[in-house]
Amino acid sequence: MHLSGKLLAMLTIKRITDYTSSDFKSVNELYESAFPHHEKRHPVAKINVLTNPNYSLQAWFDGEQFVGMIGAWDFNDYAYIEHLAVSSQVRSQGYGKQMLSQFLQLYPQTILEIDPLTSGIAHNRLRFYQSLGFSNNNYLHLHPTYHRGIPDHQLIVLSYPQPIDEARYQRFFSDLCRVVMAGAF
Numbered sequence: 505m506h507l508s509g510k511l512l513a514m515l516t517i518k519r520i521t522d523y524t525s526s527d528f529k530s531v532n533e534l535y536e537s538a539f540p541h542h543e544k545r546h547p548v549a550k551i552n553v554l555t556n557p558n559y560s561l562q563a564w565f566d567g568e569q570f571v572g573m574i575g576a577w578d579f580n581d582y583a584y585i586e587h588l589a590v591s592s593q594v595r596s597q598g599y600g601k602q603m604l605s606q607f608l609q610l611y612p613q614t615i616l617e618i619d620p621l622t623s624g625i626a627h628n629r630l631r632f633y634q635s636l637g638f639s640n641n642n643y644l645h646l647h648p649t650y651h652r653g654i655p656d657h658q659l660i661v662l663s664y665p666q667p668i669d670e671a672r673y674q675r676f677f678s679d680l681c682r683v684v685m686a687g688a689f
Contacts, residue, residue, distance in 0.1 A: 515606060516565040516567075516672075517563070517564070518563045518564075518566075520561040525552060527563040528561075531561060537592070539587060541654075542651065542657060544650060547689055558577050558579065559575070560576050566594075566599070570591060571594050572588070573587065573588070573589055574587065574603065575587035582676070583610075583613065588603070601632075608636070608637075610666065615662070617647060620660060620661060638662040640661075640667075641660075641668055643670075643673050644658075647659045648685045650685075650689060
């Protein structure tokens, strides 16, 4: 695989199924630093979700170096990426693109969400995902809250390899509310 003009080996993925795992600490530190409070699970919920058979918390490595994490849900005919972050120590080195490219080989139908396009960072994030083949879906989408007292927040739904129709969006939203957010707080 070529990224940034250099040959890169495939990254290694380790699935974390227990918070006592030696890799959970690195993933958790990245999770806590990369996402705002309103986009994170309560600490107990974050641990409890590890036992859900649909959920996969993944630590990504280049050799022995931890490069990032993905928290994803497998719904048989599609995957939903709930969280994706690259370690600040290796950002802007092509690891996000490599992680997502490998993920899409494993899950060729994928949905994720991004913040509304209200900042340069949000526009850059959209361009990043579009460069990998993601499509913007024009549904009014409110992600359910992770915390009591904080309202649901609007996000943009992206899908790979093509836009999703209304029926698929409604199924995704149902899976999000019924399965992903079950026990979120």
